[in-house]
Amino acid sequence: MDSGQGRMIDVMPQAVSSSAVFRRLLSMLRPQLGSIALGMTLLLVSIPAELFPAFVWKFVADGLVVGKLDSTTAVLREWFSFGGRLSSWPAVLISSLAWMLGLYLVYELFSTLSRNIMERVAQRFILDLRNRVYHKLQSQSLGYLQRQRTGDLMSRAMGDVDELQAFTVNGIDVIIGEGLLWLMTVVVVMTIDWRVASAALAPLLVVYVLLRIFNARVAPIYKAARERAAEVNTRLQENLSGVPVIKIFGREAHESRRFREATERYYSQQVRAINARSLYFPFTRSVGFVSNVAMLGVGGWLILTNRGFTVGSLLMFRAYWWRLFGPIQTLARVNDMVMRAIAAARRVFEVLDAPDELPDAPDATRLDRVRGELALRDVCFDYPGEAPPTPTAASAPRHVLRNVSLRVEPGQTVALCGPSGAGKSTILYLLLRFYDPLHGIVTLDGVDLRSIQRDSLRSHFALVQQESFLFNESVLDNIRYGHPEATLEQAVAAAQAANAHGFISRLPQGYHTPVGERGVRLSGGQKQRISIARAFLSNPRILLLDEPTSSVEPESEAAIIAALDRLMAGRTTVLTSHRPSLINQADVVYVIEDGKVTDRGTPSELRQRNAWFERFVRSADDPDWIDGDTGPLPECSQSD
Numbered sequence: 001m002d003s004g005q006g007r008m009i010d011v012m013p014q015a016v017s018s019s020a021v022f023r024r025l026l027s028m029l030r031p032q033l034g035s036i037a038l039g040m041t042l043l044l045v046s047i048p049a050e051l052f053p054a055f056v057w058k059f060v061a062d063g064l065v066v067g068k069l070d071s072t073t074a075v076l077r078e079w080f081s082f083g084g085r086l087s088s089w090p091a092v093l094i095s096s097l098a099w100m101l102g103l104y105l106v107y108e109l110f111s112t113l114s115r116n117i118m119e120r121v122a123q124r125f126i127l128d129l130r131n132r133v134y135h136k137l138q139s140q141s142l143g144y145l146q147r148q149r150t151g152d153l154m155s156r157a158m159g160d161v162d163e164l165q166a167f168t169v170n171g172i173d174v175i176i177g178e179g180l181l182w183l184m185t186v187v188v189v190m191t192i193d194w195r196v197a198s199a200a201l202a203p204l205l206v207v208y209v210l211l212r213i214f215n216a217r218v219a220p221i222y223k224a225a226r227e228r229a230a231e232v233n234t235r236l237q238e239n240l241s242g243v244p245v246i247k248i249f250g251r252e253a254h255e256s257r258r259f260r261e262a263t264e265r266y267y268s269q270q271v272r273a274i275n276a277r278s279l280y281f282p283f284t285r286s287v288g289f290v291s292n293v294a295m296l297g298v299g300g301w302l303i304l305t306n307r308g309f310t311v312g313s314l315l316m317f318r319a320y321w322w323r324l325f326g327p328i329q330t331l332a333r334v335n336d337m338v339m340r341a342i343a344a345a346r347r348v349f350e351v352l353d354a355p356d357e358l359p360d361a362p363d364a365t366r367l368d369r370v371r372g373e374l375a376l377r378d379v380c381f382d383y384p385g386e387a388p389p390t391p392t393a394a395s396a397p398r399h400v401l402r403n404v405s406l407r408v409e410p411g412q413t414v415a416l417c418g419p420s421g422a423g424k425s426t427i428l429y430l431l432l433r434f435y436d437p438l439h440g441i442v443t444l445d446g447v448d449l450r451s452i453q454r455d456s457l458r459s460h461f462a463l464v465q466q467e468s469f470l471f472n473e474s475v476l477d478n479i480r481y482g483h484p485e486a487t488l489e490q491a492v493a494a495a496q497a498a499n500a501h502g503f504i505s506r507l508p509q510g511y512h513t514p515v516g517e518r519g520v521r522l523s524g525g526q527k528q529r530i531s532i533a534r535a536f537l538s539n540p541r542i543l544l545l546d547e548p549t550s551s552v553e554p555e556s557e558a559a560i561i562a563a564l565d566r567l568m569a570g571r572t573t574v575l576t577s578h579r580p581s582l583i584n585q586a587d588v589v590y591v592i593e594d595g596k597v598t599d600r601g602t603p604s605e606l607r608q609r610n611a612w613f614e615r616f617v618r619s620a621d622d623p624d625w626i627d628g629d630t631g632p633l634p635e636c637s638q639s640d
């Protein structure tokens with residue numbers, strides 16, 4: 001199994017450093033600066049309140065128990081006794097405890113408000129990010145989307161964004177909240193006694209070095225873990241959509257094994273990450289504990305040797321110890337969260353940064369009304385991402401389309417016919433500007449498609465394909481998919497024109513019957529007629545029909561052809577079909593073989609002079625021969 005199959009998107013260079021990714025992630029929080037500032041302010045107010053209880057400890061120990069007032073305790077005594085109004089020690093003790101409790105409540109209130117705001121910021125960030133990813137994917141060209149694996153894209157939009165959610169929701173709170181608290185604590189302990197504080201903080205340098213090593217080791221592991229997760233997702237998605245094929249060929253065991261292999265690869269990356277964490281985290285924790293030892297050692301020594309350190313200060317340091325080293329312990333966890341977020345963010349940014357492959361020209365115009373004249377002029381085309389055709393000694397370079405020129409007059413019906421794989425559907429995609437040609441030009445009413453805004457261009461087209469895609473909604477919603485504002489009456493009229501009204505009326509809930517995923521509850525012919533009704537309702541100037549009757553049985557075909565006749569009336573139509581009955585309705589037929597136009601004429605002209613076409617019409621009942629691989633082509637292949 002290809003171990004790199006989770007990575008399909010081919011942009012963002014790995015050279016982008018982790019810190020750049022991290023900075024970009026933070027810069028995306030910019031629109032919410034207002035809320036962040038409010039949250040931080042509340043946090044800043046809450047921190048002194050949080051740090052206060054340790055002062056009470058010191059006051060009670062030094063000021064009340066030992067009876068030794070230094071500058072700090074003197075100020076506190078002033079506060080707790082309300083400027084000397086309370087004089088007995090029980091009253092001052094109770095007052096100091098009340099202060100302690102009161103300020104704790106202030107801390108709780110402010111920090112809760114602040115956390116609430118910060119968590120909303122994080123959720124809003126994720127909301128926007130996920131929608132940005134969706135919007136980007138939706139606006140991407142078909143070529144880009146077809147090169148990706150759906151499961152991989154889904155895992156970027158869901159799993160990777162979720163990973164970022166874990167980081168932003170917990171990370172912002174922990175990084176900013178604990179970080180600020182930690183900094184203030186450092187300032188306070190440094191002011192109380194820099195000697196004890198330095199001894200206690202020194203081991204942090206070791207923690208820092210350890211984390212740097214850990215990060216370098218774990219970054220590729222987390223990246224691989226995200227890719228393996230995408231691989232699992234891709235397998236799941238493909239297997240669920242391919243269930244009928246898996247069942248028909250009895251490949252359940254095989255697919256289960258492949259799925260298991262994918263999950264095991266994911267598992268083994270996770271185990272590598274767990275091992276890395278088990279190796280480094282205990283070190284950081286132990287180093288944290290060493291500082292506890294240093295604090296007690298240096299503090300005790302200073303008290304015993306009478307060097308200006310008091311028992312109250314030692315108690316206070318002890319009270320702050322958790323404030324100093326709790327965050328160090330969380331630091332390892334947060335650092336880990338950041339590393340994972342960076343791995344996920346890279347994958348999300350790859351989607352966001354993928355260039356638009358089909359940009360509109362800068363001066364692209366809207367075409368509000370069109371006559372419906374279409375043309376391809378000397379068009380060559382290859383699907384993007386394919387290796388460019390390489391000329392060999394034996395053969396000239398082969399493109400999917402080679403120097404194709406064709407012209408469709410307004411209101412005309414033009415049929416493209418030719419062997420399977422010749423390039424007929426590709427021509428329809430170029431007309432819709434799903435792709436741009438490599439050379440040559442495609443025009444609508446004489447205007448290069450690249451100079452027409454894409455949405456305005458496509459609003460003039462309807463496409464009916466061999467397999468029509470229906471959404472898991474009601475029949476009615478599917479008919480008016482392109483025009484949700486249409487009334488029930490309009491939808492019914494469209495369905496009648498599409499010969500669909502009869503069967504829809506017999507469905508359990510009529511027009512409100514849900515069609516199931518991709519329309520599984522309907523037959524092929526029924527789905528096709530719903531998609532024809534959809535085309536009727538959108539009333540396009542130009543109609544593209546790509547084998548509209550190929551997947552239905554003859555009885556249904558008659559009803560569909562009758563509906564298509566009505567639909568084609570008065571519109572420009574380009575159709576492809578392997579059914580002569582449909583081809584015969586065309587004004588002009590182009591024979592496409594091996595990416596080239598090899599003949600052009602009315603159906604009757606071609607029947608007379610084109611051997612391929614004559615055989616095509618005659619062999620309608622035996623579609624096998626149409627496949628381009630079955631034997632040499634008749635003489636209608638013309639020279640280049």
Ligand SMILES: Nc1ncnc2c1ncn2[C@@H]1O[C@H](COP(=O)(O)OP(=O)(O)OP(=O)(O)O)[C@@H](O)[C@H]1O
Nearest residue numbers: 146383386400418419420421422423424425426427
């Ligand atoms: N998305 C794609 N990516 C790469 N190559 C493609 C893609 N779609 C089609 N092709 C290739 O382009 C060529 C033309 O395909 P196209 O679908 O246009 O043929 P067609 O004439 O419509 O065939 P059929 O009659 O079977 O529908 C084929 O060789 C096919 O393999």
Ligand SMILES: [Mg+2]
Nearest residue numbers: 424425426546
């Ligand atoms: Mg086709």
